[in-house]
Amino acid sequence: MHIDLPSELEAALIDRSLRPWGLDGPFLAKSTMVEYRAELTAAPRFEETTSVLRRALTWEGGGYAVLRLGNLAKALGAEDGRFLRLATAFAAEVAVPFSPFPRWPLWKDIGVKVDKDPGKSSGIGYNAFHMDLVNGSLPPDYTTLLCVRPDPLGGGPSILSDAHAAVARLPENIRALLTESAYHYGTFFDLNGVGEEYKPFPILDRSEPGEGFVRFTAKMLERSQLSLAHADAARELAEELVRGQVSFMLQPGDYLIVNQRRFLHGREALHSGQEAVPVADRRMLLQLFLRARAGTGPAA
Numbered sequence: 001m002h003i004d005l006p007s008e009l010e011a012a013l014i015d016r017s018l019r020p021w022g023l024d025g026p027f028l029a030k031s032t033m034v035e036y037r038a039e040l041t042a043a044p045r046f047e048e049t050t051s052v053l054r055r056a057l058t059w060e061g062g063g064y065a066v067l068r069l070g071n072l073a074k075a076l077g078a079e080d081g082r083f084l085r086l087a088t089a090f091a092a093e094v095a096v097p098f099s100p101f102p103r104w105p106l107w108k109d110i111g112v113k114v115d116k117d118p119g120k121s122s123g124i125g126y127n128a129f130h131m132d133l134v135n136g137s138l139p140p141d142y143t144t145l146l147c148v149r150p151d152p153l154g155g156g157p158s159i160l161s162d163a164h165a166a167v168a169r170l171p172e173n174i175r176a177l178l179t180e181s182a183y184h185y186g187t188f189f190d191l192n193g194v195g196e197e198y199k200p201f202p203i204l205d206r207s208e209p210g211e212g213f214v215r216f217t218a219k220m221l222e223r224s225q226l227s228l229a230h231a232d233a234a235r236e237l238a239e240e241l242v243r244g245q246v247s248f249m250l251q252p253g254d255y256l257i258v259n260q261r262r263f264l265h266g267r268e269a270l271h272s273g274q275e276a277v278p279v280a281d282r283r284m285l286l287q288l289f290l291r292a293r294a295g296t297g298p299a300a
């Protein structure tokens, strides 16, 4: 779902300047969250907008939202600190922002690298359905992507799919294979706030149907050694995710927030010809992860 900011809220936010944030280890400092909230609750319709956002992310059948911050990005500059602090303040209304990567700032750049594995983050090809940090025992509850610049050649729509709905459409024998600890993907090195390495893992855990993570990345189909039966089951899930997908192009200033307990995400290929686009003009997203606050329940 796409959520526009009321114009009176936009006007108030453009006039307000939040102070730089502090960190407490990998997490946004509590004092920053308290300060940002105190600054913004006074802005007209801020609380109403953030409650619409939280509902979009957690209602039954929901699980992702695009908060349209394009007018703020235009007024302040999409890479300006003031704009990023406002985006951080909205994120903190959903859950606690954190950086799993000790060597990265809170917001991690995802640019375009023509030499990288095309199917991975910042590659130019099809980025298949996945959850971020899939091989941590506690993946981020939310992954968020702030669009600074879309592909100037017009490619790279985002894709989203309701993971539990896809699982529910699979036959019982396939679901049984997905509950086996037979899957693995990627390396796990020097990460904060996402638990321990989980290897091998089951795609479906023992939560009630519709709850918990669907711990999946379609990238494992090409990059991990799986048994034939488990690879087939994973492929069926990947196909079902594609069958149920929605896709849309992120516009400058669009802020995509995905509840990783509900939806998986990915991205269609960028348009061909990226080599000819100057690096400074290529697609650019900023990524931030969120941890749900204790007491808001597994789905919130």
Ligand SMILES: O=C(O)CCC(=O)C(=O)O
Binding pocket: 110, 120, 121, 122, 127, 132, 145, 158, 265, 266, 267, 285
């Ligand atoms: O480029 C995109 O739109 C998605 C990137 C992504 O999902 C990731 O880097 O984890």
Ligand SMILES: [Fe+2]
Binding pocket: 130, 131, 132, 143, 265
């Ligand atoms: Fe991702």
